[in-house]
Each structure stands twice: as C-alpha cells, then as structure tokens.
Amino acid sequence: MIQNLIHDLSLFSSEKISSTPMNSTTYRTNAHSSPHPSTFFPELGKCRTMRDLKQVHAKLIKTGQIHDPLAAAQVLRICALSEPPHRDLVYARLVFDQMPQPNCFSWNTIIRALSESNNEEDPLEALILFSQMIQNQFVEPNCFTFPSALKACARTGRLEEGKQLHCMIVKYGLDSDEFVLSNLVRMYVMCGVMNDAQGLFVSSVEVENSEKRREVGNVVLWNVMVDGYIRLGDFKAARQLFDKMPQRSVVSWNSMISGYAQKGQFKEAIDLFWEMQMGDVCPNYVTLVSVLPAISRLGALDLGKWVHLYAEKSKIDIDGVLGSALVDMYSKCGSFEKAIQVFASLPQRNVITWNAVISGLAMHGQAKDALNYFARMEQAGVTPSDVTYIGVLSACSHAGLVHEGRSIFNQMVRVSGLEPRIEHYGCMVDLLGRAGLLGEAEELILNMPIKPDDVILKALLGACKMHGNVEMGEHIAKRLMEMAPRDSGSYVALSNMYASLGRWQDVAELRLKMKEMDIRKDPGCSWIELDGVIHEFLVEDSSHPRAEEIHIMLEEMSNQLSLVGYRPNTTQVFLNIDDEDKENALHYHSEKITVAFGLISTAPQTPLRIVKNLRVCHDCHASLKLFSRIYNRRITVRDRKRFHHFENGSCSCMEYW
Incomplete structure (x- = not known):
C-alpha cells in the first residue's frame, strides 16, 4: 500500500502541476472567502457534545440540508477536530465517506484529524487519503493541506513520502510559506535528517535577512530546529541556537528546560527557568510540568513551593499530570505531608497520581501508609499499573515487610495478570536480601525468565555486604565486573567487604586493578x-x-x-x-x-x-x-x-x- 502511495506522489509531483503556481496568499483567500457555516446553520454552532451533533446531523439528513457542502463540512469539522472526549474520528470518517464531492476544506479537515490522532494507524491513513486527494480532479491541496500531510510523515517516519511532499511544495510555490516550511523542517527533524532540516533553516534565515524583514524571524521554525538538536542529544548546538534566537516564545523556553531535565542536567534546567523569569515570557502549564522533575531531583523545595504558588495564582489548571508532578516534587523534596495534602486536594485522580503518592510514601519509609493508599486506590476503582506495584514492593523492601511483599508480587501476577518487569524482580531481590534471605534472593534471580541486569545484582551484592556473606558477594561482584567492567560500584563493594574482614592484600590488588583500568569511585x-x-x-x-x-x-x-x-x-x-x-x-x-x-x-x-x-x-x-x-x-x-x-x-x- 505504501509503495503505491510513493508511486502516486511521484507521478503527481512530476506531471500534475503544469499551471502557474498559486501562492499561499491566494490559497488563504480561497480558504476563507466563503461565509462561516454557522451563519446558515446556527444549530451546528450550538453543539457542545457528540450527542448534540448527532441530533443536529439527523435533522440535516431528514431535511435534506446535509447535501449543502457547507453543512456537511461543518458536521465533519465538529466531530473530527473537537477537543477530546468530544472528538469521534470513526463518525467523522463515516461523514466524509458519504460526501459525494468533498471540497478542499473537508479533505483538509479529515487529513488533519487523522494526522493528529493518537491511534498509531491513523497518520498512515492520513497519507493514503492525501494520495487520493491529489488524484481527485475536482480539488487541489493548498497551504493548509501540506502541514497535515507532513505531520503524518513525521509521525510515521516516512522520509521518502516526505521528500515527495517537499517536491510538490516547491512546485506549488509554497516553500516560502512559514507554516508549511516549519512543518517541512519538522518532518526532516522527526525523521532524523538534520542536515536537510539545517539547510532549509539556513536558507530561510538568509531570505529574511536579504529582504530586511523585522529580525524576529519565524519563531516556530527556530523552535523546531532547537527541538531537533535536543532530540539528537546535541545540547551544545541546541543552546547555541537558542541563545541566537531573535525572539523566544514560551515554547522555546519549554523545549530547552524539558530537554535539560530529561537529559539529567537538572541544574541547567533550573538555571534556565530562573533566566526565563527575567524576560517577558511567562511560564505556562508545560513549563511547570517540565521543570518540576528537575526540582524534584535536586530537592529544591523552596523553588517547588514557588512553582506551586505560581500555578495557583496564575489560575493554571492543576490537573492529573501537574498534580502528580507536584505530589512527586513534594515527596522527593522531603515534604511528604505536603505531598499528601496536594493529593487530597486534587478533584480527579488517575493511576499516575496514585502512583506518585504511593512511591513518595515508599521513599520515606512509610510502608503501612503506602499499603493503605494502595488499598484505597483499588477501592476507588483505579486499576494498578506495573509502576504501582514497583512503588508498593519498594515500600515493603524499605520496611522489611517480606510476607506482604511476597503476597503483593503474587497478586500482580495471578490477579492483575501483569508480567513482572526487571524492576519488580529487583524490588523482590532487594526485599529478600535486606531481610537476610540471601539464598531465596539468589534463587529468584536464577529462576527469572529474563536476564538479570546490573541493578538486581547490585541489590544482592549490597545485601551480601550487609550480612557479611563474602563468598556469595565475591561471586556476584565478579559477575558484575564481567557485565560492566568499567562500573566502579562492584569493585568498591567487593573492596569494602575485603576490608571489613581485614583482607588488605585483596583490597590492594583490587584497587590496583581499578587504577590500571582508570576506574574511579564516585565521590560523595x-x-x-x-x-x-x-x-x-x-x-x-x-x-x-x-x-x-x-x-x-x-x-x-x-x-x-x-x-x-x-x-x-x-x-x-x-x-x-x-x-x-x-x-x-x-x-x-x-x-x-x-x-x-x-x-x-x-x-x-x-x-x-x-x-x-x-x-x-x-x-x-x-x-x-x-x-x-x-x-x-x-x-x-x-x-x-x-x-x-x-x-x-x-x-x-x-x-x-
């Protein structure tokens, strides 16, 4: 199917465009020259839910007004582009398929809706519809069509189709349209072709300078390039471009802050957040969600409190996502009492919110409270996820609740039907090891259906050190050294075990080996x-x-x-x-x-x-x-x-x- 799509695009880009290219201004004028449908069909403008729309739609069908292209297009727009949960793409597709001759607006609507859909199959469907559109003799794509088609290419990683679209955009004379250009560059970025993206970006900047336009440039285009370098992990290039931006939007700041936080450069994320406060761009919802993980990792409670207060004063909606981030922040900054207060104040709680409070209590050693919240979560009808069980098992580990931990692990497998991940086994090994059940912990590792990672082996090694089992500790440490020969943790743990027994010759030999391999212990x-x-x-x-x-x-x-x-x-x-x-x-x-x-x-x-x-x-x-x-x-x-x-x-x- 996709090969046919490439063929169709190729034929179109080489043969179909023979007339004088229409510029983006022409397209925009055509797109908005007709009166808004609500002028003729006010009932459609009053629809707030899919139920409302279906009632009006039935009336339009009964009266025959649905044959008016404007009415059909408006019905399509409402069900395809409304905010969730009022969006219904299945119904939208049925409406579109029943249109005898969809106009450009209708094609654009359905292609856009499919390209933005969370269903992973829909963006490819958007490209297939686009190929059908360009073969339709009654309609031509315009400057509103290409951004959606490019977005579909970006989301599906279809570079070849994206290149064909690029060719068509040039032939249509739309390569200077900022909206089209930004999406074209984003397509190359998302497909990992930064050289092509950089070439388009540089050409665009040169055009801006040659035409002596106001040096604000296309801020969206700059943001796309910054995001591209962040995706590649090239923070130096991203920061250099960010610093050169003639104008920064809130999206610009959010990209850099989020990138730093996800990369583990927490101090840089917070420093940039403070720098943002010095300018004229105010933090928004995304900014707060992006910076809170960095605040959490550094334990910057005062800054976390400021962010919370800012959200309340700015009337930013503290929903499940932001609420969970705040609960996590207060927990990791040492104020689990405040974390529980925030949790209690949330009007709605999803599985992420419950996970945040359970994991927070586990970190603070409040195992009984963590188990209590786990029970409340199930009573509230919220299905625990695999992350939930990691939090609960961790709580049992920190408190030595071996019986409870075993029971919960069995519940996860037999009742919830979840396949244990490496993290779940790690929690169980830690739980058993801390309790001195080293043999049972080792047996669990040997019988795991998945290969143990270094985290699990380090948990058992730590337990061996804690309980003085040098023989097992040596075996585990040597296995770790084979798995990760440059990780200092196993060398240091084994060295410490030798030292605790006064085996200084073994300590000296191990430290000499570390020196020869240039392996250095992480400083406190x-x-x-x-x-x-x-x-x-x-x-x-x-x-x-x-x-x-x-x-x-x-x-x-x-x-x-x-x-x-x-x-x-x-x-x-x-x-x-x-x-x-x-x-x-x-x-x-x-x-x-x-x-x-x-x-x-x-x-x-x-x-x-x-x-x-x-x-x-x-x-x-x-x-x-x-x-x-x-x-x-x-x-x-x-x-x-x-x-x-x-x-x-x-x-x-x-x-x-």
Whole structure:
C-alpha cells in the first residue's frame, strides 16, 4: 500500500502541476472567502457534545440540508477536530465517506484529524487519503493541506513520502510559506535528517535577512530546529541556537528546560527557568510540568513551593499530570505531608497520581501508609499499573515487610495478570536480601525468565555486604565486573567487604586493578537549598566561600559528639590506616559538611533538608541522629535509596535501611 502511495506522489509531483503556481496568499483567500457555516446553520454552532451533533446531523439528513457542502463540512469539522472526549474520528470518517464531492476544506479537515490522532494507524491513513486527494480532479491541496500531510510523515517516519511532499511544495510555490516550511523542517527533524532540516533553516534565515524583514524571524521554525538538536542529544548546538534566537516564545523556553531535565542536567534546567523569569515570557502549564522533575531531583523545595504558588495564582489548571508532578516534587523534596495534602486536594485522580503518592510514601519509609493508599486506590476503582506495584514492593523492601511483599508480587501476577518487569524482580531481590534471605534472593534471580541486569545484582551484592556473606558477594561482584567492567560500584563493594574482614592484600590488588583500568569511585556529594540557591559539597570539600566558618563548625560538631560520649564508627572506613586518620576521614564526609553549612546559615530550629548522591554511611547516620537532638533541628536526608528523617535523636528508618 505504501509503495503505491510513493508511486502516486511521484507521478503527481512530476506531471500534475503544469499551471502557474498559486501562492499561499491566494490559497488563504480561497480558504476563507466563503461565509462561516454557522451563519446558515446556527444549530451546528450550538453543539457542545457528540450527542448534540448527532441530533443536529439527523435533522440535516431528514431535511435534506446535509447535501449543502457547507453543512456537511461543518458536521465533519465538529466531530473530527473537537477537543477530546468530544472528538469521534470513526463518525467523522463515516461523514466524509458519504460526501459525494468533498471540497478542499473537508479533505483538509479529515487529513488533519487523522494526522493528529493518537491511534498509531491513523497518520498512515492520513497519507493514503492525501494520495487520493491529489488524484481527485475536482480539488487541489493548498497551504493548509501540506502541514497535515507532513505531520503524518513525521509521525510515521516516512522520509521518502516526505521528500515527495517537499517536491510538490516547491512546485506549488509554497516553500516560502512559514507554516508549511516549519512543518517541512519538522518532518526532516522527526525523521532524523538534520542536515536537510539545517539547510532549509539556513536558507530561510538568509531570505529574511536579504529582504530586511523585522529580525524576529519565524519563531516556530527556530523552535523546531532547537527541538531537533535536543532530540539528537546535541545540547551544545541546541543552546547555541537558542541563545541566537531573535525572539523566544514560551515554547522555546519549554523545549530547552524539558530537554535539560530529561537529559539529567537538572541544574541547567533550573538555571534556565530562573533566566526565563527575567524576560517577558511567562511560564505556562508545560513549563511547570517540565521543570518540576528537575526540582524534584535536586530537592529544591523552596523553588517547588514557588512553582506551586505560581500555578495557583496564575489560575493554571492543576490537573492529573501537574498534580502528580507536584505530589512527586513534594515527596522527593522531603515534604511528604505536603505531598499528601496536594493529593487530597486534587478533584480527579488517575493511576499516575496514585502512583506518585504511593512511591513518595515508599521513599520515606512509610510502608503501612503506602499499603493503605494502595488499598484505597483499588477501592476507588483505579486499576494498578506495573509502576504501582514497583512503588508498593519498594515500600515493603524499605520496611522489611517480606510476607506482604511476597503476597503483593503474587497478586500482580495471578490477579492483575501483569508480567513482572526487571524492576519488580529487583524490588523482590532487594526485599529478600535486606531481610537476610540471601539464598531465596539468589534463587529468584536464577529462576527469572529474563536476564538479570546490573541493578538486581547490585541489590544482592549490597545485601551480601550487609550480612557479611563474602563468598556469595565475591561471586556476584565478579559477575558484575564481567557485565560492566568499567562500573566502579562492584569493585568498591567487593573492596569494602575485603576490608571489613581485614583482607588488605585483596583490597590492594583490587584497587590496583581499578587504577590500571582508570576506574574511579564516585565521590560523595551532598547539597542543600537555601533561599533558592543550591550549595553543593564534595567529601573533604574546602572550596566554598565560607569554608573557614564551615571548618570551625565541624570542629564544634565533633566536640559536641564527644561530650555525649559518641565515638566515630571507624569500621566503615575501608582504608588500611590508623584509627585517628579514619576518624578524620569520617569527619569530612559531604553530608556532615552540608549540615555544618546549614547550621551556620540558618536560624536556630530551622529544619535542614539535604540530598546525597550515595547511600549514607553508618557513622554519618548515627552522627546525624545526635545532631538533631544536640542542635534541636529536624534534619531530612535523601540518599540514593530513600529518605531519613532525623529528629530528637532518632531516625524514621528505625535502623532498617
């Protein structure tokens, strides 16, 4: 079928256009020269639902007015292009097929509707209809037809058909039409042909300059190019083009912010969001949805609160998507109480919203609450997804609820009929491993129908280290080294196990191997947000402008620990050095430096919220409990695995982490 389509397009582009090309102005004039159908059929203008439309449609059929091309075209437009859920493409296609001789407006309407449809088969159907249109002797495509046909090519990845359309556009003289050109460039971008897209873009910019037009250019065209480079992962080229834009729309900013966030460049996303505030473009719904994941990952609670307040003051609809992003943000920024408040305030909750609150509670170790919300979700008639089960199983893992975890895993398979993904098996291995059931965890891995990834093996390796099973740990670590020879995690975990047993020769050999392969351990890094600014600290960091004050505070903190009788837990320093040097090494862990900075930078009793890239060590965990009591502070730490809420000398994890 598609080969016939290429043939039809090829014939048309080479033979059918023989008359003088009509420019886009002519087409636009023709498209809008007739009075609006509602002038003659006011009942159609009053339709708000498909039920209304079908009643009016029946009346038009009964009276014979449906034979008026304007009436039929308006019926088609309403059912094809109305906002969901009032759109009905099946009905629209029936209406179109019953038109004896559809006009250009009707062809454009149905092609556009199919090209924009979420049904993956509809864009191809749009191209097939386009091929039928160009063979119809009573109608010709215009500047409103080609953008939809190009969109269909882009969405289906049909580059050859897109090139044929490009040829037809040039012959029609529409290659200078901004709307057509933008969609043509987008087609090349979506098909991954950036060279052709760049060529069209550069030619367009040169024409603008030669004609001495206002240097605002076609902002849509610039946005398409920026988006193209983002899709390729070339953020340097995207940013350079973004910075050169003569005018930026909200779409321009959203593309860059979203791109940075999806790429994991969270600080860059937030910096650009702040820069956006300096200009005359206001954030919209998409901006907030795009920046919230970056805020979540960095734990920038103050900025997250600002975004929430901005949405409310700007009357931006906090629907299921934005609401879920806010719930996720508050959860990951350490304020699960606020996350629950936002969840409770949402007028409608979908599976994504429920997943956000369940996963948030799991991260905070609130396993019982997570299970309660899971039960409420089912009672509300919302079908759990595979992501839901990941959240619930994670909650069981953090709380050591082995029986509940097994039951939920079986429910997912036998009741919900979901095929377990690698993430579900990972949760179960983590759950069993933390509980000391290493044999059962290993057996689960051996019997999995899918090949275990490095995440699952690392979970078991971590459990081996936790429970001192060096023999199994060696086996798993060596398997990991074969799977990912340049990943430092397995080397470090095995080295630490050797060190815990005093096998310093094995430690030295492993570290020498790492040095020869230039494999470096990820340095500990912690950060804290104060007054909208994120301050980052590495282990033994002395680069901060207030480093001297921080050092003095660290000495005071150490003295305070001594006064309450605490001795550093040097068993967690896996280096062959004396105890004094081990104590000094613990003294300058990144989370302690961050706490020191927080103490000197905030008023007494102000809560501190810290994010760490690695798992918090035992000594820091014990120290932070005491700091919360000594300084009367609530200290929240989000490490790589979960949240720890330190208050009055205890931690929310109840020592199970």
